[in-house]
Amino acid sequence: MSPESGVGRLGLIAGNGRFPFLLLDAARAHGLDVVVAAIKEETDVEMDERAALDAGVRVHWMSLGELSKLIETFRAEGVTRAVMAGQVKHKQIFSSIRPDWRLAKLLLNLRTRNTDMLLGAVAKVLGDEGIELISSTAYLEPLLATVGVMGARMPTEDERKDIEYGMTVARGIAGFDLGQTVVVAAQACVAVEAMEGTDATIARAGELFRTLGDGDATLSRALTVVKVAKPNQDMRFDVPVVGVPTIAAMKDAGATCLCVEAGRTLLFDRAAMVAAADAAGIALVGRE
Incomplete structure (x- = not known):
């Protein structure tokens, strides 16, 4: 199904x-009214300001564990398609939430409590309630x-080798x-x-490598960061x-090269990110 x-x-x-x-901006540009389920533990309060300026945006605040409230809100608003956007910290998912009865039942039935399993189960519950969860890259x-x-800089031969290994x-x-x-x-x-x-992973690597190099700047400038999607990324x-x-x-951290998986990684915002990478002398590469 297309996003439109x-x-x-x-x-x-x-x-x-x-x-x-x-x-939100992309959906509004497509002429869609947007009903926002804002997570109290995560969503920026700026979301209320956006709603105050745009009659096509309605915001409902709820806690991370309130799955029933989420469903009831979307059904009351006539929502039949929804999208997840923005990180929910993994430690929040598994340690900070107070699940309502619906989410508690879902958690009890999970074989493993990894992120994919949990969010996949939430998506199924939403689907059973007539709310289709669509790709988070829709409109983007x-x-x-x-x-x-x-960007402007090609990776060096050493960075290319690190990309392959990474x-x-x-x-x-x-x-x-x-x-x-x-x-x-x-x-x-x-x-x-x-x-x-x-x-935080990048920061930890930089600190570790500085320690290993005893402060040697030539060592701290040799880090390559590689980020990929999961093999069966939903x-x-x-x-x-x-x-x-x-x-x-x-x-x-002193890292000089970033490689991401093309077609399955979002760049926010792309122009500013490329400009920042160029200014820092960081090679930015997309790989299949």
Whole structure:
């Protein structure tokens, strides 16, 4: 089903960061009214300001564990299609929520409590209630990474070798839903993403490598960051995202090259991110 098909009212389950706002803008540009389910623990309060300025946006605040309220809100608003946009911190999902009866029942029936399993189960519950969860890249295809060098600098031969090695390692860990990012130096893995997120992984790699190099700047400038989608990535949720903060984290850590999976990674916002990478001398590459 194309994003334009169906009714003209879209449900937006909003996490943190700029992703929900970019998707909101894109949906409004397509003429859709948007009903935002704003997560109290995650969504920026700016969402209320956006609604105050646009009659086509309605915001309902709810806690992360209120699955029944989410369903009731969307049904009352006539929403039959919804999209998830914005990160919900993994530690929030598994440690901070107070589930309502519907979510508690769902959690009890999960075979494993990884992110894919949980969000997939939520998507099924929504579908059973007549609310189709569509791709989180709907309306945002121009922001997907493309194949090849996306900035001014080509990767060096050493960085290319690290990319090849990093892609193999990243795809391996992504297959176990451990994380989607690895940081590599001299074809050795320096850091692997877990629940802390991409930017924190990059910072940890930079600190570790500075320690190993005893402050040697030449060593701290040899890190390559590789980020991939999961082997069977469900584009409805947890799609890889990078942006200007990623470049800032790399600059602070002394990383010189970023490789992302083309067609399955979103760049926010692309022009500013490429400009920041060029200014920092960071090679930005998309790979299939």
